[in-house]
Amino acid sequence: MTDKSDTPAKRSRGELENEVMRALWRAGAPASAKEIQATFEHDATPAITTVLTILDRLHKKGSVFKAPAAGGGFVFSAAQSESESAASTMVSALVASSDRSAALLRFAGQLDPRDVEALRAALEAD
Amino acid sequence: MAVAVTVLACIGASLVLIVGAPFVLAHGRWRFRFPRLALASWYTAFLGGIAAAALGLVNSMAAVAFSRDAPTGPMGGWFASTVLVVVGWGGLVAVGGLVALVTTRFEPLAATDRALHQQMALVAACHPSTRVRGVDVTVVPFDRAFAMSIPAPSNRVLVTTALERALTAVELAAVVEHERTHLRQHHGVIAQLAQLNRACTPGLAGARYLERTTRMLVELIADDAAARRLGAVHTANALVKMAHLAEDESLTLRARRLVDASNRHAPSRRRSPLAVRVQG
Numbered sequence: 001m002t003d004k005s006d007t008p009a010k011r012s013r014g015e016l017e018n019e020v021m022r023a024l025w026r027a028g029a030p031a032s033a034k035e036i037q038a039t040f041e042h043d044a045t046p047a048i049t050t051v052l053t054i055l056d057r058l059h060k061k062g063s064v065f066k067a068p069a070a071g072g073g074f075v076f077s078a079a080q081s082e083s084e085s086a087a088s089t090m091v092s093a094l095v096a097s098s099d100r101s102a103a104l105l106r107f108a109g110q111l112d113p114r115d116v117e118a119l120r121a122a123l124e125a126d
Numbered sequence: 127m128a129v130a131v132t133v134l135a136c137i138g139a140s141l142v143l144i145v146g147a148p149f150v151l152a153h154g155r156w157r158f159r160f161p162r163l164a165l166a167s168w169y170t171a172f173l174g175g176i177a178a179a180a181l182g183l184v185n186s187m188a189a190v191a192f193s194r195d196a197p198t199g200p201m202g203g204w205f206a207s208t209v210l211v212v213v214g215w216g217g218l219v220a221v222g223g224l225v226a227l228v229t230t231r232f233e234p235l236a237a238t239d240r241a242l243h244q245q246m247a248l249v250a251a252c253h254p255s256t257r258v259r260g261v262d263v264t265v266v267p268f269d270r271a272f273a274m275s276i277p278a279p280s281n282r283v284l285v286t287t288a289l290e291r292a293l294t295a296v297e298l299a300a301v302v303e304h305e306r307t308h309l310r311q312h313h314g315v316i317a318q319l320a321q322l323n324r325a326c327t328p329g330l331a332g333a334r335y336l337e338r339t340t341r342m343l344v345e346l347i348a349d350d351a352a353a354r355r356l357g358a359v360h361t362a363n364a365l366v367k368m369a370h371l372a373e374d375e376s377l378t379l380r381a382r383r384l385v386d387a388s389n390r391h392a393p394s395r396r397r398s399p400l401a402v403r404v405q406g
Contacts, residue, residue: 084267087252091268091286094245097238104242105308105317105344107273107301108372115342116376122155123382 013054016046020054021063025082030067030075129189130209136182137213143175148332152339158383161346168339169316172323183217190214224326231325235318246280255282261306265290271371275305277314292371297364300356307351313344349380350387358388 011019023039024031037051046054055076058064062079069075080088097104111119151157151171157164190211255264261283268286276282283305290298308314320337327333353361362381369377 083252087249087266088268090245090249090252091266091284094242094249094284095268095270095272095274097242097245104277105275105305105313105348107304108368108374108377111342111345111376112338115338116379119158119342119376119379119383122158123379123386125155126386 011044016050016054017058017063020051020058021078021085022082024064024076024078030065030069030077032069032073032075036076127205129185130205130207133182133186133189133209133213136178136185140175140179140182143171143178145330145332147171147175148335152335157339157343158346159387161343161350165316165340165343165347168336168343172336179217182213183221186214186217227326228322232322235322235325239318243276243280246276246282246284249284250280250282258283258302259306261302261309263302271368273301273305275308275314277309277312281309283309288371289368292367293364294360296356296360297367300352300361300364301368303352303355304348304361307348308344311344311347313348316340317344345380346383349384353384353388358384 019040020036023036026039027035033048033051033055036055037045037048040046055064055066059066059076063085065077065079066074067077078085148168148171151164151168186209249266250262250264253264253266255262257263261281263283263285265285265287269288270286271289271292272284272286273289274284276284283302285298285302289301293301317337317340320333320340324333324337349361349365352364362384365377365381365384369375369381
């Protein structure tokens with residue numbers, strides 16, 4: 001009996017996106033939605049409509065390139081390599097974390113609006 | 127009696143410095159013209175207040191401890207003895223409570239910083255770095271224009287490729303110098319001290335002022351250092367471009383502040399409104 005928690009319907013959107021991206025990286029070359037679907041394990045294969053929806057979403061995010069295929073339809077490829085994507089994720093996490101730590105100082109520092117107004121007033125008075 | 131008066135004076139000085147000084151130091155244009163002096167004034171008041179309180183406590187405890195050896199000593203009179211006992215014992219309880227509070231508040235902040243340094247170590251290991259005047263500068267591929275400094279143990283400046291593309295070489299050097307100043311002058315430690323102080327005393331307006339003002343002053347100090355090294359125009363241009371990219375008007379004001387300061391120091395015959403505009 002199949003454990004329902006393993007069925008594609010129970011995986012989160014983020015998990016499915018990650019799996020599609022991993023499939024694209026493994027492919028190493030532009031692949032169609034059907035080819036990407038075929039890389040999933042048999043008992044965890046999402047429907048082709050689901051794969052197409054995810055690819056469309058990733059394309060809108062800029063994570064995936066879309067190009068017309070020779071025989072009609074489209075092929076997809078990753079916009080960044082796996083290592084570039086991992087680095088980007090790490091940097092995103094670091095940037096997000098900088099809001100929480102006083103020790104990390106940013107060039108575009110987050111000044112309090114009251115201090116911004118005081119600075120403006122001081123400049124206008126000079 | 128003299129000791130009791132000394133103790134009360136120390137406590138009074140502590141209250142004036144810690145509670146009252148922020149209301150004086152938080153106003154006036156001088157803060158923006160002389161941010162280093164302003165920051166030094168803030169922390170002299172803050173640390174001086176703590177020192178005065180500690181001195182009062184030590185004096186009181188010493189007087190209570192040694193009073194029975196001196197029949198004509200400072201315990202003469204009910205007022206003096208009351209002050210010394212209350213301050214001495216009350217101070218001990220307060221110090222104990224403060225230590226517990228600081229420890230409780232410090233640990234989550236320290237945990238956040240440890241995680242950040244681990245993240246930074248991972249990022250730095252995956253990307254090239256160059257050494258710029260004693261500091262490692264790591265450029266990372268990222269589609270947001272961004273620069274930040276990470277203090278010890280990482281001791282590093284991080285710059286994104288988006289920022290690299292947006293600025294000229296000398297403007298980017300000004301940004302790196304700005305971040306390098308944060309590291310060299312330990313602005314991260316100062317900011318953390320202010321953050322911890324506010325976490326321990328959230329109800330005190332002075333603590334909120336101190337944290338807010340610290341964040342502003344360290345940025346102005348770093349702007350000035352970059353302007354001294356790379357020139358006010360290049361630093362101001364970098365700020366203006368970042369203002370456009372980050373949609374942050376405060377950066378334009380910081381640029382204008384540098385230009386105004388440069389005009390003030392220039393000989394009158396050379397003084398002219400510097401046109402600071404986004405290039406390209």
